[in-house]
Amino acid sequence: MxxxxxxxxxxxxxxxxxxxxxxxxxxxxxxxxxxxxxxxxxxxxxxxxxxxxxxxxxxxxxxxxxxxxxxxxxxxxxxxxxxxxxxxxxxxxxxxxLPDGVDDSTALGLIVQGATAWLLLRKSVHLEPGESVVVHAAAGGVGTLAVQLAKAWGAGRVIATASSEDKRKLALDLGADVAIDVNTPDLKAALIEANGGKRVDVVLEMTGGTVTDQSLAALGPFGRLAFYGMASRELPSPIQAPSLLKHSTAVIGMWLPHVFRLPGDVMRRAMTELLDLAAEGRLKVxxxxxxxxxxxxxxxxxxxxxxxxxxxxxxxxx
Incomplete structure (x- = not known):
């Protein structure tokens, strides 16, 4: 073959x-x-x-x-x-x-990127209604789905970041409340400004380097940053435990294969919900x-x- x-x-x-x-x-x-x-x-x-x-x-x-x-x-x-x-x-x-109405490309968009977005929001950060959510790389495979799921699950404000105007427009079309340039010199300040002057509650981050550093600095009390990749191939600064106390923040890592170590077939729960949403036209890949x-x-x-x-x-x- x-x-x-x-x-x-x-x-x-x-x-x-x-x-x-x-x-x-x-x-x-x-x-x-x-x-x-x-x-x-x-x-x-x-x-x-x-x-x-x-x-x-x-x-x-x-x-x-x-x-x-x-x-x-x-x-x-x-x-x-x-x-x-x-x-x-x-x-x-x-x-x-696969249910009727879900094509191959849609299914492939859900089984890794969709499941990743589901796990980040449901299991890693335990999103609560009304919380602000920053989605970095919002025009990517995970980002486009995370924007939609966060909005559907009651996020108070979804803040998308992307590197081009076209990508930011896509994020807005998918339901983000605001989209900003990830390359802005002071990303921390831009995120806080985009959240109406308040520190943010949740960040979904897969870029690495200064994007991680500035996103962590933008978290408010009991804010959570879920780190699931390093597309820039640049390491963020080492995190010192005492710095987490400053705003009662948390940093969570997430790697999809670990879902299979959880009891109760969490992956099948995720796929069932995602495929149903896609079949109903409520989630777009x-x-x-x-x-x-x-x-x-x-x-x-x-x-x-x-x-x-x-x-x-x-x-x-x-």
């Missing part, structure tokens, strides 16, 4: 098309005929071996696929990559049936573009340049 195979770590240039053996299901696994594969920013880290979990070569990247299993339309999370291919293996508990398998490196280049909005997908059939 055709797949993207990485045989050396590096940037987008290491993503090459190869003919590889078709995977064989083991106990508890199903073989999915892939119609679309999701492309995530985390994939760019895996390609250069800078992700939280170490990568192993040779590697077929991709942690999520939509497709069919014996006639069932499904979306699935993959345990060990393999999504950028014509066929992929998934464990049955990580396979979710922004189409970020579809790429042919041979153009996977172009997708990674676009992600790393931060030119993209919404959800990017790969079609392994072309």
């Amino acid at each position: 055709r797949a993207i195979q990485i045989t050396e770590f590096g940037g987008p240039e290491v993503l090459t098309v190869a003919d590889v053996p078709e995977p064989v299901p083991g106990p508890g696994q199903v073989l999915i005929d892939v119609t679309k594969a999701g492309i995530n920013y985390a994939d760019t880290h895996q390609a250069e071996n800078s992700y939280l979990a170490a990568s192993k070569l040779p590697m077929i990247p991709g942690g999520e696929v939509a497709g069919t299993v014996g006639g069932r339309r499904v979306v699935a999370l993959l345990d060990d990559g393999g999504g950028y291919a014509e066929k992929a293996l998934a464990y049955e508990p990580a396979v979710y049936d 922004v189409d970020g573009g579809e790429y042919a398998l041979a153009d996977a490196r172009l997708a990674h280049e676009a992600l790393r340049s931060r030119r993209t909005t919404g959800k990017l997908v790969l079609d392994p059939r072309r």
Whole structure:
């Protein structure tokens, strides 16, 4: 079968098309005929071996696929990559049936980015009605969904940040109350001003560097910053515990794979709610573009340049 195979770590240039053996299901696994594969920013880290979990070569990247299993339309999370291919293996508990009215690209936008936004708001920061929410990278895959969910779940004020006017307009169209330039020299002051002169309650942050530092400084009493990525590849300043006392603030890390360690199948609860919202037309996945398998490196280049909005997908059939 055709797949993207990485045989050396590096940037987008290491993503090459190869003919590889078709995977064989083991106990508890199903073989999915892939119609679309999701492309995530985390994939760019895996390609250069800078992700939280170490990568192993040779590697077929991709942690999520939509497709069919014996006639069932499904979306699935993959345990060990393999999504950028014509066929992929998934464990049955990580396979979710798709309702009518939810297409493959929408489903792929929900299974990682949507679930991430759900977990950040529901489990990490425990959003309460009336609280202000800052969504950084608000035009991205997680950001576009977090803006909509925060608004639907009663946030008092949703403050979006993005790097371009078009991206800020998209965030406003999705329901953000205000959108500001993330590159403003004094981001802390801009966030407080955008919140009517008051410190903010919640920040969803995946940029790193000074964006994290200034966002933490903008938190009010019992404010929470949920950190779930580092797109800039720049480390924020070390956090000193006494500094958290100054405004009774909290910093929470969130990595999606840890959801599977929670009791009660929290991931299935998240997917059920997200898929229902999408089927009802109350949650929109922004189409970020579809790429042919041979153009996977172009997708990674676009992600790393931060030119993209919404959800990017790969079609392994072309």
